[in-house]
Amino acid sequence: MGPTGQPVLGRMTATVVLVALLAVVGVGAEATTGGETTAVVEGFMQWSQDQGLVWHPEVEVTSTHAASGGDDGYLGPQRGLKAAAALGEGTVVLSVPLRSLITAEHALLDVETGRLWDALYELSDLDIFTGFLAHLLYNPHATQDPWAPYLAILPSTDPGLLELSADEIRPYTAMPIVAALQARNYSLSMSMTDIVKMAATMAPTGGDAVAWIAQNMTWSQFAHAHFLLRSRSHRVAIRDAMAEWQHAMALVPGADLINTDMDPALLNVVCRTTDEGEGVNANFVCETTRDLDAGEELLAQYTSRAASRTNTKLLLDYGFVATNNPDDALILEVPPIPAGLSQLFKRLGFQRNMAALPRLEQPYQVQDLQLMLYFAVLEAAMTDHTLANAPVGAVQIKLEQGTHRLRGLAKMILFLEEQKEKYEAIRAIKPTTTAQQGLFDLADQEYELLVRAVHHASTLLEVMENNQL
Numbered sequence: 001m002g003p004t005g006q007p008v009l010g011r012m013t014a015t016v017v018l019v020a021l022l023a024v025v026g027v028g029a030e031a032t033t034g035g036e037t038t039a040v041v042e043g044f045m046q047w048s049q050d051q052g053l054v055w056h057p058e059v060e061v062t063s064t065h066a067a068s069g070g071d072d073g074y075l076g077p078q079r080g081l082k083a084a085a086a087l088g089e090g091t092v093v094l095s096v097p098l099r100s101l102i103t104a105e106h107a108l109l110d111v112e113t114g115r116l117w118d119a120l121y122e123l124s125d126l127d128i129f130t131g132f133l134a135h136l137l138y139n140p141h142a143t144q145d146p147w148a149p150y151l152a153i154l155p156s157t158d159p160g161l162l163e164l165s166a167d168e169i170r171p172y173t174a175m176p177i178v179a180a181l182q183a184r185n186y187s188l189s190m191s192m193t194d195i196v197k198m199a200a201t202m203a204p205t206g207g208d209a210v211a212w213i214a215q216n217m218t219w220s221q222f223a224h225a226h227f228l229l230r231s232r233s234h235r236v237a238i239r240d241a242m243a244e245w246q247h248a249m250a251l252v253p254g255a256d257l258i259n260t261d262m263d264p265a266l267l268n269v270v271c272r273t274t275d276e277g278e279g280v281n282a283n284f285v286c287e288t289t290r291d292l293d294a295g296e297e298l299l300a301q302y303t304s305r306a307a308s309r310t311n312t313k314l315l316l317d318y319g320f321v322a323t324n325n326p327d328d329a330l331i332l333e334v335p336p337i338p339a340g341l342s343q344l345f346k347r348l349g350f351q352r353n354m355a356a357l358p359r360l361e362q363p364y365q366v367q368d369l370q371l372m373l374y375f376a377v378l379e380a381a382m383t384d385h386t387l388a389n390a391p392v393g394a395v396q397i398k399l400e401q402g403t404h405r406l407r408g409l410a411k412m413i414l415f416l417e418e419q420k421e422k423y424e425a426i427r428a429i430k431p432t433t434t435a436q437q438g439l440f441d442l443a444d445q446e447y448e449l450l451v452r453a454v455h456h457a458s459t460l461l462e463v464m465e466n467n468q469l
């Protein structure tokens, strides 16, 4: 889980973290991925206890997403946590010592590859962490892997959209998500190129692990590691050597098994760093926020920003599309706005050239009207060039006169109808991979939004015409 933060965990603290960890578990284990076997789960539970994780005795690892019966549009393999017995509000279900976390700082301290990551200081922490995790998961020369039993329970296949090829993505280009995906794909592949190049220059003296990164690490391994971090890492507050709180992006064994739901009433757990204990002696603690019945799945909110909970963001960052998502919105790319109108545009609450189409409910919500007004402004600007540089007030007065607003609405309906047709073409596609299925499911949801928007806009146009507004 967890979107990207700015991990700034101090180097001093990280050293303590790693040294403490190696002291506890030793070295020499091999990383493997996947395997839906109980042996893998048991291996992880044993490891977690050796690490000092404290599980509530009534918390169990499940193999499916219990709350929604696995029917939430998530396309990869799925584990979760559930309460085996009733739990009261405020019960600590899991406590994870910070010394068992994995952060980007561990890459720099790795005996086999640390020098490589250190030389790549221009890359973001997320990119370094991605390379390091790909190394831990796939590098046959990785011998320093104290997290092996944890890495073994991570999904080995996933619906990460980055594994789509240019051909596979082509049928979906009408969707705004594709531009975001391509930008992300481009920047990540540039980072991988930098890593491979640097590893190649170090390979002659850098050892087998670095040589493997230079010669044999594949895009799909790298993309998989990236998706695991996007979808599972937490932003964790850690006190550094100066006792200041810092935030680091971290994989938190155990806590990353907790799933989410878009229905806020179902959420029942929050996780945070406790103030007790210093540095690595502190714990990342998850506790219940209400009473739980036996059998209820533990569910936490992944991001507090509603704008990060649209289905587009969920699919990009976590690999699922939620049905019945109250925070869903469709971002539409609209024609450029003349410079003089940007002030009004801002006041209406839109970013340049983007209009977020929310779920439209009866009666009309403020956003619906803002959107209508936006298109009206656009229409006015396009048909009357003198307006582009007029003061905001003048534009509004002109709009009040009505005709532009009506024409704007009519134009909006045409625009939405056009988008609908593009989405109809997408819905005729038979997806062949899980990643394609993700895009297909998203298109389905966005199509519903478009249909409703066209309906609402047509009704509103009718009302305005009938009342000569």
Ligand SMILES: *[C@@H]1O[C@H](CO)[C@@H](O)[C@H](O)[C@H]1NC(C)=O
Pocket (backbone or CB within 6 Å): 162, 164, 165, 166, 169, 182, 185, 186, 189, 219
């Ligand atoms: C993403 O980048 C990889 C590596 O450069 C490339 O092989 C792949 O075709 C790209 N995918 C898309 C959808 O552009």
Ligand SMILES: *[C@@H]1O[C@H](CO)[C@@H](O)[C@H](O)[C@H]1NC(C)=O
Pocket (backbone or CB within 6 Å): 208, 211, 212, 215, 216
């Ligand atoms: C890379 O892969 C090739 C082919 O499998 C193998 O011969 C070679 O030893 C590998 N290089 C490293 C450094 O692992």
